[in-house]
Amino acid sequence: MLKDDDYEYRKGCGYLGSFFLYRENEFAFCCVAKTVALNSANQTITDAIQQWGLHTNSLIDDIKNQRNCVCTDCHMLSDGYWVKSADLYCISIDSDNKDDICNFGCVYCFAKNKLNNFNVNENKKTALSLLLEISKISYLKQKNLFIQLSNGEPCANKDADSIFDIFNKTNWSLVLNTNFSIYNKNLAKLIENGKVGKIITSLDAGTRKTFKKIKNADKFNDVLNNIEKYPIHKTNLVLHYLFIEDINDNMKDIKGFYSIAKKIKSRINFTSDLYRPYTDRMRVLVLWVIKKAISNDIIVGCTEYVNRQDQQFINYTYKKLKAEFDEKNKAKLKGANKK
Ligand SMILES: C[S@@+](CC[C@H](N)C(=O)[O-])C[C@H]1O[C@@H](n2cnc3c(N)ncnc32)[C@H](O)[C@@H]1O
Numbered sequence: 088m089l090k091d092d093d094y095e096y097r098k099g100c101g102y103l104g105s106f107f108l109y110r111e112n113e114f115a116f117c118c119v120a121k122t123v124a125l126n127s128a129n130q131t132i133t134d135a136i137q138q139w140g141l142h143t144n145s146l147i148d149d150i151k152n153q154r155n156c157v158c159t160d161c162h163m164l165s166d167g168y169w170v171k172s173a174d175l176y177c178i179s180i181d182s183d184n185k186d187d188i189c190n191f192g193c194v195y196c197f198a199k200n201k202l203n204n205f206n207v208n209e210n211k212k213t214a215l216s217l218l219l220e221i222s223k224i225s226y227l228k229q230k231n232l233f234i235q236l237s238n239g240e241p242c243a244n245k246d247a248d249s250i251f252d253i254f255n256k257t258n259w260s261l262v263l264n265t266n267f268s269i270y271n272k273n274l275a276k277l278i279e280n281g282k283v284g285k286i287i288t289s290l291d292a293g294t295r296k297t298f299k300k301i302k303n304a305d306k307f308n309d310v311l312n313n314i315e316k317y318p319i320h321k322t323n324l325v326l327h328y329l330f331i332e333d334i335n336d337n338m339k340d341i342k343g344f345y346s347i348a349k350k351i352k353s354r355i356n357f358t359s360d361l362y363r364p365y366t367d368r369m370r371v372l373v374l375w376v377i378k379k380a381i382s383n384d385i386i387v388g389c390t391e392y393v394n395r396q397d398q399q400f401i402n403y404t405y406k407k408l409k410a411e412f413d414e415k416n417k418a419k420l421k422g423a424n425k426k
Pocket residue numbers: 182189195196197198236237238239240241264265266287288289327329358359360361392
């Protein structure tokens with residue numbers, strides 16, 4: 088567990104020094120920059136984590152000493168208290184493993200090509216074998232790690248039950264990226280037992296028709312039913328809305344989407360197809376949601392895939408309107424107390 092002393096005030100981001108995405112021949116230290124090649128193709132995970140630590144620490148050093156590096160112009164950099172040196176916090180398993188599949192075909196999906204092109208005989212690890220390997224390393228098994236599953240549709244994986252079971256035997260917390268169309272009893276139990284830190288679902292629509300158009304799957308009602316069926320009050324469910332021009336940038340979908348988020352009081356994150364700028368119409372819709380959300384005590388933010396300008400627009404608007412709302416409420420309360 089890190090102490091106050093382990094942090095320093097500088098430019099940084101939530102990934103650098105905390106996040107590790109492992110692949111057989113490379114690793115990533117965030118979801119924004121390109122991956123880094125590992126020293127050798129058959130490196131063990133422990134070696135890979137060591138290489139990640141050295142690489143990450145040298146980036147932290149570059150940032151502190153204002154040397155140009157891959158982070159220099161990144162839209163995710165901000166002033167704040169960040170770790171002084173690399174300390175693994177989250178391991179992410181993305182769609183790069185044999186057996187990864189998905190039951191949807193989202194029009195925007197950046198993993199679609201990979202998911203459709205796995206050679207069955209490819210000598211790759213599976214998400215399960217990878218997690219088992221990591222869970223055998225005793226210091227990692229005992230560490231309070233977040234394991235992020237983002238591999239195809241994790242609930243459609245043939246090993247889903249065995250994968251979820253690993254969380255019963257480790258100190259890990261699950262961060263699950265899921266389309267939420269599949270109900271899995273073991274996942275429900277994990278949520279119930281407080282082992283799921285966060286669930287992220289990209290809903291992207293507020294109507295069945297638009298959902299089907301974007302996801303190539305007529306599963307809107309299944310997702311809504313699962314939101315009711317899973318014990319989501321025992322975790323943090325975040326609903327994403329990825330704007331696609333002329334498909335879901337309309338009031339009907341936004342209103343439908345917002346009413347779902349309001350009902351379950353979930354955080355809303357706006358997102359974009361890999362940094363594609365928002366149109367004026369999208370900004371009007373974002374503003375509508377922010378105003379409603381503030382009055383219903385719902386947090387609105389955005390993902391790392393939103394470009395700097397739109398990210399500033401969303402975060403600044405939310406912060407400003409929230410402060411105004413809180414100020415007005417305070418004044419009202421004062422007035423009421425005087426009476
Ligand atoms: C690749 S999916 C895998 C997990 C799961 N199937 C799901 O949809 O959550 C992980 C996340 O990547 C996001 N994503 C996929 N393609 C994207 C793109 N082109 N731009 C931004 N986000 C994208 C999805 O919305 C989802 O939240």
